[in-house]
Amino acid sequence: MDVKKIAVIGSGLMGAGIAYVSAWNGFEVHMTDISQELVEAGMERIRNDVMTGIDKGKMSMTEAEGLMSRLKYGTSAEEAAKDADLVIEAIFENMEVKKEVFAKIDAAAPEHTILATNTSSLSIDELASATNRPERFVGMHYFSPVAAMKLLEIVLGEKTSEGTLAVAKAVGEKQKKTCVTAKNSPGFIVNRILMPTMREAIMLYERGVATKEEIDTAMTSIAGMPAGPFTLGDFVGLDIAFNAMSTLYREIGDCFTPPDTLKNLVESGAIGTKAKKGFYLYGGEEEEPEPPKGADLEEVAQTISIMGIREAMLLVDEGIADREDIDLAMKLGAAFPQGPFEQAEKIGMDKCREIITKLYEEHGECYSVPKMLQ
Ligand SMILES: NC(=O)c1ccc[n+]([C@@H]2O[C@H](COP(=O)([O-])OP(=O)(O)OC[C@H]3O[C@@H](n4cnc5c(N)ncnc54)[C@H](O)[C@@H]3O)[C@@H](O)[C@H]2O)c1
Structure with missing residues (x-):
């Protein structure tokens, strides 16, 4: 027609x-x-x-x-x-x-x-x-x-x-x-992959591995993202991110539980740049940045990126989308410098399996190894 x-x-x-x-x-x-x-x-x-x-x-x-x-x-x-x-x-x-x-x-x-x-x-x-x-x-x-x-x-x-x-x-x-x-599946492609990366960034912060500034720097200077997850979250709106994550949590389960930091900010009205406060403060108010934790920025960038790669692999395992479409979607819809499968190729599949296995051993089920890597 x-x-x-x-x-x-x-x-x-x-x-x-x-x-x-x-x-x-x-x-x-x-x-x-x-x-x-x-x-x-x-x-x-x-x-x-x-x-x-x-x-x-x-x-x-x-x-x-x-x-x-x-x-x-x-x-x-x-x-x-x-x-x-x-x-x-x-x-x-x-x-x-x-x-x-x-x-x-x-x-x-x-x-x-x-x-x-x-x-x-x-x-x-x-x-x-x-x-x-x-x-x-x-x-x-x-x-x-x-x-x-x-x-x-x-x-x-x-x-x-x-x-x-x-x-x-x-x-x-x-x-x-x-x-x-x-x-048809929760979050389709872009939100389904973006949310675990944002969640992982917040979890690293909550676990005290790195400060927000260190995480944002790792993702821009090492992973090549145009903005770090905290800056991006504030810009997009934490209410929107929280709703997207909550949908995935309701539909898929606990591995998408919105972290407390995000939930508390949204509940207090700190929903990002449009409210002049979010992960960071905007509009004149000054905030003392947290003293750096001395985090290994390479490792921070790798851990956050691998969560996007892992989710992309799950989407293929579940027959929801194919690799080419996933790579295209993340580059055009989320400004990823490379698609998750392009990143995986660069890191090497064996290395991806090794990183995810280590995360799984440390943190459990939400870091399970996708079928395609087994
Ligand atoms: N905002 C985004 O970034 C974004 C991105 C992708 C998809 N979406 C989706 O697009 C949809 C619209 O989002 P939006 O941001 O444009 O919302 P919006 O609030 O800007 O616009 C919604 C409009 O729909 C109108 N409306 C409500 N009931 C109606 C009805 N019965 N008949 C005709 N019009 C009616 C409202 O009056 C309003 O003007 C939502 O499903 C949202 O999830 C939003």
């Missing part, structure tokens, strides 16, 4: 971004929200993005006019769905509300229409169960900011058909995204 019209439900941060990249790349778009005021706020975001595009010389006036002429907006999801080839839902993260919205859209949309969700953490299968077309239901997980982030995780439910996957991919490619595919 050749998608021409896309309905985007929800005009917040993600919905407006998805509508923008869709209209920019030639799709007819109908974006909705629950009130005129909210959908207009979404349109305002898009106009701002367009103005930025023009100012930066990335878009001509004619292209901007073309983009805007392909965008319609309103307050009825059913109206938007009724002549759409693809509906992308980007409303807030709540299973019951999303299911209600999907049941309505399913009833209003033509037979051929594919329904997609941008959920970060909810089960694609459960969302699909609210519709009568689970084979034409798929996860399309964009990253923020949508216009700038190249990655699109396409998430397959148990019943998602090959044809639906092909359409989602074709749409993603036309939106100039690099598409990777994962089976």
Whole structure:
């Protein structure tokens, strides 16, 4: 099927971004929200993005006019769905509300229409169960900011058909995204791998192995990350990190238990740069950095990186995604300088097994050796 019209439900941060990249790349778009005021706020975001595009010389006036002429907006999801080839839902993260919205859209949309969700953490299968077309239901997980982030995780439910996957991919490619595919499972690819690395960084800090500053330095100067885990966590928002980790904890188990340091910060409102305090203080307040522990920074970087490598191997062991897609996803979605499998090749598989075995002997089950290394 050749998608021409896309309905985007929800005009917040993600919905407006998805509508923008869709209209920019030639799709007819109908974006909705629950009130005129909210959908207009979404349109305002898009106009701002367009103005930025023009100012930066990335878009001509004619292209901007073309983009805007392909965008319609309103307050009825059913109206938007009724002549759409693809509906992308980007409303807030709540299973019951999303299911209600999907049941309505399913009833209003033509037979051929594919329904997609941008959920970060909810089960694609459960969302699909609210519709009568689970084979034409798929996860399309964009990253923020949508216009700038190249990655699109396409998430397959148990019943998602090959044809639906092909359409989602074709749409993603036309939106100039690099598409990777994962089976429906908690955290999909990027969050599932990112969270154990962040958790390990916090655990090293809690165990008194290294200070936050030493850990951040190890990850930037040795592992080559653009930002250390504490700085990155503050920037992304500790509430978002805590929610992502909590989902994995609920769905997978104790190895994803959010560490106390993270939980306490979030509960006290210290959720990162947006609150001017998180792991670090921002906005003028000074904090005495902890005296260095004299940690072996090579070892710190290796331990944190190996947790990402281990999780990536578990994803392959579990048949959720393949190596190439995992490497691509982590480079484009989490700014890893190399994919986990590229890192593993560099370290050497025998050495990876040795490091993980040692961690397993010291700390137990959450550091078990993946099947592919046994
Ligand atoms: N923010 C991110 O970084 C990010 C990244 C990837 C995926 N996501 C996912 O994208 C989705 C949206 O997140 P967001 O950050 O854009 O949230 P947001 O709060 O910015 O926007 C959500 C919008 O949905 C609207 N809405 C709520 N109920 C609606 C309904 N019944 N019909 C139409 N619109 C409705 C709200 O009014 C709001 O404007 C969530 O599922 C989230 O998990 C977010």
